[in-house]
Amino acid sequence: xxxxxxxxxxxxxxxTELFDRVFPAEDPAEVSRVAHTTAHALLARVRADPxxxxxxxxxxxTDEHGIDDLAELWSRSxxxxxxxxxxxxxxxxxxxHDDPRTAALLYERGRAELASADDAVAGAPSPAGPEELVTLxxxxxxxxxxxxxxxxxxxxxxxxxVQASGATHVADDYExxxxxxxxxxxxRALRLSDYAADLTACAALWRRDALT
Numbered sequence: 001x002x003x004x005x006x007x008x009x010x011x012x013x014x015x016t017e018l019f020d021r022v023f024p025a026e027d028p029a030e031v032s033r034v035a036h037t038t039a040h041a042l043l044a045r046v047r048a049d050p051x052x053x054x055x056x057x058x059x060x061x062t063d064e065h066g067i068d069d070l071a072e073l074w075s076r077s078x079x080x081x082x083x084x085x086x087x088x089x090x091x092x093x094x095x096x097h098d099d100p101r102t103a104a105l106l107y108e109r110g111r112a113e114l115a116s117a118d119d120a121v122a123g124a125p126s127p128a129g130p131e132e133l134v135t136l137x138x139x140x141x142x143x144x145x146x147x148x149x150x151x152x153x154x155x156x157x158x159x160x161x162v163q164a165s166g167a168t169h170v171a172d173d174y175e176x177x178x179x180x181x182x183x184x185x186x187x188r189a190l191r192l193s194d195y196a197a198d199l200t201a202c203a204a205l206w207r208r209d210a211l212t
Contacts, residue, residue, distance in 0.1 A: 059142050
């Protein structure tokens with residue numbers, strides 16, 4: 001495990017700034033090989049025999065073990081790959097778990113502002129409070145392992161777009177009075193928008209049997 005990972009002890013709940021964390025690489029070829037091998041082996045094994053206990057452990061993995069182990073495996077993977085998609089889903093889940101109240105605020109604001117079908121695709125109840133958002137993101141992650149993988153990615157992408165819309169509009173609210181807070185929400189919105197685009201692309205690749 002890298003020195004940067006050792007400063008945190010498991011179990012650990014990572015903040016949303018994890019979006020910006022950079023993990024040092026060793027041999028890029030070996031890092032890529034391990035990332036792809038572990039992602040494909042994990043998914044193939046679980047989807048071939050979707051034991052409920054195993055799926056539960058995967059869905060709650062970061063709650064029990066923190067994010068560092070997954071970061072070591074997948075954080076340096078390109079966005080439009082299987083390990084890249086898994087990494088982004090776990091990051092989104094962790095963001096919601098770490099601050100469900102803010103997530104619910106952003107989701108409801110995004111739902112009101114976004115003129116698209118993304119809210120329906122994501123599948124959140126109305127209204128969606130903190131507990132409902134935690135349940136929703138866990139359900140989406142679970143779908144990767146025991147449902148239609150591409151549909152789970154599409155739901156995650158839609159979820160990110162709703163959150164991004166909410167973050168953009170909340171940033172606008174704070175722009176005049178709290179510019180630093182506005183900047184933080186703008187950064188979150190940009191990250192979530194990027195994740196939404198990446199996950200949508202991954203879903204299309206999966207349907208073509210081309211997500212490597």
